[in-house]
Amino acid sequence: MSPATVIREVGLRDGLQSIATIVSTAHKIEWLNAAYAAGQREIEVGSFVPARLLPQLADTVEVLAHALTLQGLTASVLVPNLQGAERAIDSGAHLMVVPLSASHAHSLANLRKTPDEVVAEVARIRAARDAAGSRTLIEGGVGTAFGCTLQGEVAESEVLRLMQALLDAGADRVSLADTVGYADPVGVQRLFEKARALVGERLACAHFHDTRGMGLANAYAAWQTGITRFDACLAGIGGCPHAPGASGNVTTEDLAFMLERMGVATGLDVPALLALRQRVQGWLVGETLHGTLWQAGLPRTLAPALA
Amino acid sequence: MSPATVIREVGLRDGLQSIATIVSTAHKIEWLNAAYAAGQREIEVGSFVPARLLPQLADTVEVLAHALTLQGLTASVLVPNLQGAERAIDSGAHLMVVPLSASHAHSLANLRKTPDEVVAEVARIRAARDAAGSRTLIEGGVGTAFGCTLQGEVAESEVLRLMQALLDAGADRVSLADTVGYADPVGVQRLFEKARALVGERLACAHFHDTRGMGLANAYAAWQTGITRFDACLAGIGGCPHAPGASGNVTTEDLAFMLERMGVATGLDVPALLALRQRVQGWLVGETLHGTLWQAGLPRTLAPALA
Numbered sequence: 001m002s003p004a005t006v007i008r009e010v011g012l013r014d015g016l017q018s019i020a021t022i023v024s025t026a027h028k029i030e031w032l033n034a035a036y037a038a039g040q041r042e043i044e045v046g047s048f049v050p051a052r053l054l055p056q057l058a059d060t061v062e063v064l065a066h067a068l069t070l071q072g073l074t075a076s077v078l079v080p081n082l083q084g085a086e087r088a089i090d091s092g093a094h095l096m097v098v099p100l101s102a103s104h105a106h107s108l109a110n111l112r113k114t115p116d117e118v119v120a121e122v123a124r125i126r127a128a129r130d131a132a133g134s135r136t137l138i139e140g141g142v143g144t145a146f147g148c149t150l151q152g153e154v155a156e157s158e159v160l161r162l163m164q165a166l167l168d169a170g171a172d173r174v175s176l177a178d179t180v181g182y183a184d185p186v187g188v189q190r191l192f193e194k195a196r197a198l199v200g201e202r203l204a205c206a207h208f209h210d211t212r213g214m215g216l217a218n219a220y221a222a223w224q225t226g227i228t229r230f231d232a233c234l235a236g237i238g239g240c241p242h243a244p245g246a247s248g249n250v251t252t253e254d255l256a257f258m259l260e261r262m263g264v265a266t267g268l269d270v271p272a273l274l275a276l277r278q279r280v281q282g283w284l285v286g287e288t289l290h291g292t293l294w295q296a297g298l299p300r301t302l303a304p305a306l307a
Numbered sequence: 308m309s310p311a312t313v314i315r316e317v318g319l320r321d322g323l324q325s326i327a328t329i330v331s332t333a334h335k336i337e338w339l340n341a342a343y344a345a346g347q348r349e350i351e352v353g354s355f356v357p358a359r360l361l362p363q364l365a366d367t368v369e370v371l372a373h374a375l376t377l378q379g380l381t382a383s384v385l386v387p388n389l390q391g392a393e394r395a396i397d398s399g400a401h402l403m404v405v406p407l408s409a410s411h412a413h414s415l416a417n418l419r420k421t422p423d424e425v426v427a428e429v430a431r432i433r434a435a436r437d438a439a440g441s442r443t444l445i446e447g448g449v450g451t452a453f454g455c456t457l458q459g460e461v462a463e464s465e466v467l468r469l470m471q472a473l474l475d476a477g478a479d480r481v482s483l484a485d486t487v488g489y490a491d492p493v494g495v496q497r498l499f500e501k502a503r504a505l506v507g508e509r510l511a512c513a514h515f516h517d518t519r520g521m522g523l524a525n526a527y528a529a530w531q532t533g534i535t536r537f538d539a540c541l542a543g544i545g546g547c548p549h550a551p552g553a554s555g556n557v558t559t560e561d562l563a564f565m566l567e568r569m570g571v572a573t574g575l576d577v578p579a580l581l582a583l584r585q586r587v588q589g590w591l592v593g594e595t596l597h598g599t600l601w602q603a604g605l606p607r608t609l610a611p612a613l614a
Contacts, residue, residue, distance in 0.1 A: 152607050182606050184568035185527045212606070213561045213599035214568075217524040220492045254520045261491035261521075292520035299489050299519070300459050 003267035005259050006229045007252055008042040008205060009035055011280075012063065013078055014249055015237035016056050017047065019287050025059040027283050029066045034279065035234070038272035042074040042229070043067060044097065048084035064091050076139070080111060085125040088136055095137040098122055100166065101179070102159045103148035115158075119165045126170025139204060140166030140174045145191065147182030156191055160198055173204040175231075178218065181211020181248070185221035192225040207231040208250045209238070210290060215250035216258055223264070230255060235277050236290025251291035253277055257298070270298065310574035312566050313536045314559055315349040315512060316342055318587075319370065320385055321556055322544035323363050324354065326594050332366040334590050336373045341586065342541070345579035349381040349536070350374060351404065355391035371398050383446070387418060392432040395443055402444040405429055407473065408486070409466045410455035422465075426472045433477025446511060447473030447481045452498065454489030463498055467505055480511040482538075485525065488518020488555070492528035499532040514538040515557045516545070517597060522557035523565050530571070537562060542584050543597025558598035560584055564605070577605065 012028055023031075028045075035043060045067045046060025060077060067075035076095035079085045088096040100118040101107035107115050122140060129136055145159045163174045176195060178188075188206075195203045206222040206229070208215045219230055236251035253273040256266050270293075277294055319338060323330055330338075335352075342350060352374045353367025367384060374382035375398075383402035386392045395403040407425040408414035414422050429447060436443055452466045470481045483502060485495075495513075502510045513529040513536070515522045526537055543558035560580040566573050577600075584601055 147606060149607055180606075181603065184565055185524075186569035186571075211599065211603045212564060213558070214523055214565055216520055217492075217527045217565065220524045220527065251520070257519060258491055258521055258524065262493035264493075292518065296488065296518045299454060299487075300456055 003265040004228065005223070005264050005266050006042055007040065007256055007259075007266055007268065008044060008076070008229060008231050009040050009234065009252060010044040010207075010231045010249065011233035011235070011237055011252065013044040013047050013057065014231070015233035015235075017054055018238055019056065019284060021284055021287055022056055023283050025062050028059070028063045031234075031276070031280060032063065032067055032070070034272070034276045036070050036073055037269075038276060039266070039268040041072055041267065042076070044076045044078065044231075047078040047080075048087040049078075049080055061087070061091055064093055068092055079125070081121055082124045082128060085138075086128060089129055089132050089134040093136050095139055096125075097139045097141045097175070098125060098166075098171070099141045099143055100162060101144045101148075102142055102154050102162055103144035103151045105151035106144045106148045106179070109150060115162050116165070119162065119169050122166055122171055123169040137172045138170065140171035141177055141207065142166070142174060143177040143179040143207075145176045145183075146178045146187055147180065149180045156194065159191065160194060163195060163203075164198060167199060167202060173202045174199065175205035175207055176203065177207035177231075178209055179207075181209040181214075183208060183218050184214055185217045188218045188221040189225055192222050192227060196225060196227075203227070205229040205231060210236060210248045210250050215248075216254065219250060219255055220258070223259075232256075234273065234280055235284075235294075237284070237287070248290045251293075254291050254293050257293050310572040311535065312530070312571050312573050313349055314347070314563055314566075314573055314575065315351060315383070315536060315538050316347050316541065316559060317351040317514075317538045317556065318540035318542070318544055318559065320351040320354050320364065321538070322540035322542075324361055325545055326363065326591060328591055328594055329363055330590050332369050335366070335370045338541075338583065338587060339370065339374055339377070341579070341583045343377050343380055344576075345583060346573070346575040348379055348574065349383065351383045351385065351538075354385040354387075355394040355403075356385075356387055368394070368398055371400055375399055386432070388428055389431050389435060392445075393435060396436055396439050396441040400443050402446055403432075404446045404448045404482070405432060405473075405478070406448045406450055407469060408451045408455075409449055409461045409469055410451035410458045412458035413451045413455045413486070416457060422469050423472070426469065426476050429473055429478055430476040444479045445477065447478035448484055448514065449473070449481060450484040450486040450514075452483045452490075453485045453494055454487065456487045463501065466498065467501060470502060470510075471505060474506060474509060480509045481506065482512035482514055483510065484514035484538075485516055486514075488516040488521075490515060490525050491521055492524045495525045495528040496532055499529050499534060503532060510534070512536040512538060517543060517555045517557050522555075523561065526557060526562055527565070530566075539563075541580065541587055542591075542601075544591070544594070555597045558600075561598050561600050564600050
């Protein structure tokens with residue numbers, strides 16, 4: 001039976017991409033195996049971008065190949081363009097996430113394309129996928145959906161328009177991301193309700209950062225609208241190179257604990273995630289990690305049930 | 308016009324009581340004045356407990372006397388028993404908060420009384436208040452309402468029974484507190500809805516700790532049930548001496564920012580709170596502070612409106 005919610009681990013991609021310390025392929029595979037053993041069944045393993053731009057993710061093809069050996073694991077990669085998508089298709093990734101910034105300014109700075117040029121690229125990616133007879137799913141990830149460090153406010157109408165445009169261009173599903181930590185729970189509820197009214201279950205995932213401490217509050221607000229898939233990073237690593245101060249994805253182990261404590265099954269072994277965090281911490285000496293559960297520990301009342 | 312929500316500052320009491328560094332009376336008065344200037348209109352200024360037990364709060368009578376000179380400020384104190392309540396009445400405090408632990412084990416460890424003995428004490432406090440012709444309000448603060456580090460689970464029925472018993476004994480209103488950081492937003496929603504159904508607006512305040520990162524999520528969940536008053540501590544200081552690892556109240560400036568970002572007026576000047584945090588930090592060298600907004604800063608999109 002599937003758990004009620006899925007936490008998609010994006011630490012190996014969104015987390016590591018902003019970390020200076022290069023993590024070896026062997027350690028990434030160790031992370032993958034331990035995350036899988038802790039119950040994680042959806043993992044973003046890397047990004048098909050030029051290795052010179054992101055040396056940290058240069059081994060994505062190797063990490064993905066290992067991920068594909070893990071029974072029942074949905075392995076996703078980020079692809080910024082058609083070239084990346086072709087590599088994802090060739091490698092047999094289950095899912096490729098194509099990022100789009102609803103903020104025009106952030107889109108130009110981060111992707112060097114306008115949002116509508118990204119939509120056009122998704123149409124080309126869909127054509128390539130279909131031509132290859134591939135089953136790699138396409139997810140359009142709408143970022144800076146709640147505001148932008150560069151341009152300020154981002155209109156909800158623009159977020160919804162681009163989300164629909166991605167689906168019209170051939171994306172199988174979409175997600176909404178607070179790339180820079182601007183979202184609040186009331187805004188999350190409003191936008192996710194509108195988005196679900198528009199595209200239903202094709203709105204597949206919520207991606208929050210904890211920049212101003214609202215990551216879990218926002219996840220809760222999204223969950224209340226019916227969202228059951230959340231991106232998160234072990235140890236809360238991650239950020240955005242074009243969003244100064246916007247570091248820190250929602251922390252996997254904290255989110256898992258909150259959901260379990262809420263009575264919402266995640267399929268995850270929280271103590272095993274805490275143990276994995278400790279191993280990963282050992283590979284990231286000098287890097288800033290986040291999260292609270294590792295410090296406070298499991299509460300007495302829940303510890304036996306979770307252990 | 309009153310703001311839509313009130314953040315009651317409890318940093319001078321709940322925050323400082325677990326801080327080793329003694330803050331001078333002059334600094335406390337500086338804090339009070341700056342908090343008042345930043346828009347705070349409800350402040351818990353100290354505790355009427357024996358000075359030998361809590362030297363940090365030995366100057367409560369002086370701090371309260373100053374607070375009473377600030378026009379429109381509701382000054383509250385914590386009182387553990389009749390002796391403390393008599394001092395609060397004599398000093399002219401606007402409100403006294405009588406703590407009760409719904410956890411029997413925590414109650415004995417922390418208050419050296421059973422919960423029902425605390426209810427009986429509230430009846431004596433009410434009689435003393437009325438006999439004195441005083442207008443000092445009595446708030447019964449039901450703590451460990453979501454679980455306890457000592458006894459584990461705390462039954463909702465017991466929390467509700469004790470809350471009603473406090474009102475029956477003469478408390479003017481009650482509050483619910485997650486003293487040890489065990490609450491999750493679904494549990495908050497459930498208990499606050501039941502409590503409001505039972506006692507309506509006499510449930511006056513929500514008190515959360517951020518021990519496992521859920522402080523803001525819990526505040527949001529309580530707000531959704533109609534609660535409009537929240538305890539919080541500047542810089543997230545505070546904890547509970549009988550709850551190891553349970554340090555950190557919800558952070559005033561983070562909560563204020565979340566509410567304002569939600570479009571819910573607090574009457575607070577968030578940049579002024581951040582400036583005050585910096586001053587208080589200078590008095591608490593070596594102490595562990597909390598919070599996120601001071602690190603990330605105000606988002607570009609909101610900074611002009613708040614500044």
